[in-house]
Amino acid sequence: MATTNLSYYDKKTIPNAKTFRFGIVVSEWNPDVTRNLEKGAIETLIACGALKENIISWDVPGSFELVYGCKRMIQSQKVDAIIAIGNVIQGETKHFDFVCEGVTQGIIDLNVKHDVPVIFCVLTDNTKQQSLDRSGGTLGNKGIECAVAAVKMAALKNIARKSESIGF
Numbered sequence: 001m002a003t004t005n006l007s008y009y010d011k012k013t014i015p016n017a018k019t020f021r022f023g024i025v026v027s028e029w030n031p032d033v034t035r036n037l038e039k040g041a042i043e044t045l046i047a048c049g050a051l052k053e054n055i056i057s058w059d060v061p062g063s064f065e066l067v068y069g070c071k072r073m074i075q076s077q078k079v080d081a082i083i084a085i086g087n088v089i090q091g092e093t094k095h096f097d098f099v100c101e102g103v104t105q106g107i108i109d110l111n112v113k114h115d116v117p118v119i120f121c122v123l124t125d126n127t128k129q130q131s132l133d134r135s136g137g138t139l140g141n142k143g144i145e146c147a148v149a150a151v152k153m154a155a156l157k158n159i160a161r162k163s164e165s166i167g168f
């Protein structure tokens with residue numbers, strides 16, 4: 001059964017993002033999809049209180065390069081959470097499997113090795129239509145869902161750091 005609408009969220013359940021800085025790393029493959037995901041994410045971050053000047057966006061060639069781009073953003077920018085945006089579409093060969101596995105495992109590794117939440121906003125679809133449906137089409141926009149996740153995880157990180165600072 002297809003995903004329910006990816007764009008619904010209850011703003012009352014989301015912390016205010018005004019003090020947070022967000023990074024977005026966007027794959028240039030399938031730009032008609034990834035740019036819509038990016039737009040949805042930025043609009044939602046701002047709707048949740050983030051300041052436009054506190055959102056930094058970098059492009060990478062493809063989804064496989066999202067891992068390196070996010071790593072370098074963590075190392076060089078002061079951000080509270082990162083949204084990794086990509087769209088991998090099944091072709092004729094197994095390359096789809098390796099790109100998806102690589103970016104998935106790479107983002108898991110970043111979340112383990114560093115203290116900046118990296119949100120997985122990578123559509124891994126069988127067809128282009130599935131991607132269009134999930135990036136501002138009939139099933140909503142995964143960029144919205146991932147922006148909400150980024151705000152919530154930035155708030156969680158903040159709480160954890162405050163607890164650590166008072167010795168719990």
Ligand SMILES: Nc1c(NC[C@H](O)[C@H](O)[C@H](O)CO)[nH]c(=O)[nH]c1=O
Nearest residue numbers: 027029061062063064086087088089
């Ligand atoms: N086929 C798709 C790719 N392939 C390119 C890889 O992501 C990578 O840039 C290349 O293998 C060089 O390292 N990337 C996507 O994001 N989406 C695709 O459908």
Ligand SMILES: CC(=O)[C@@H](O)COP(=O)(O)O
Nearest residue numbers: 089090091092093095096
């Ligand atoms: C995910 C890919 O790299 C894929 O789109 C490439 O297509 P193909 O498997 O036909 O070479």
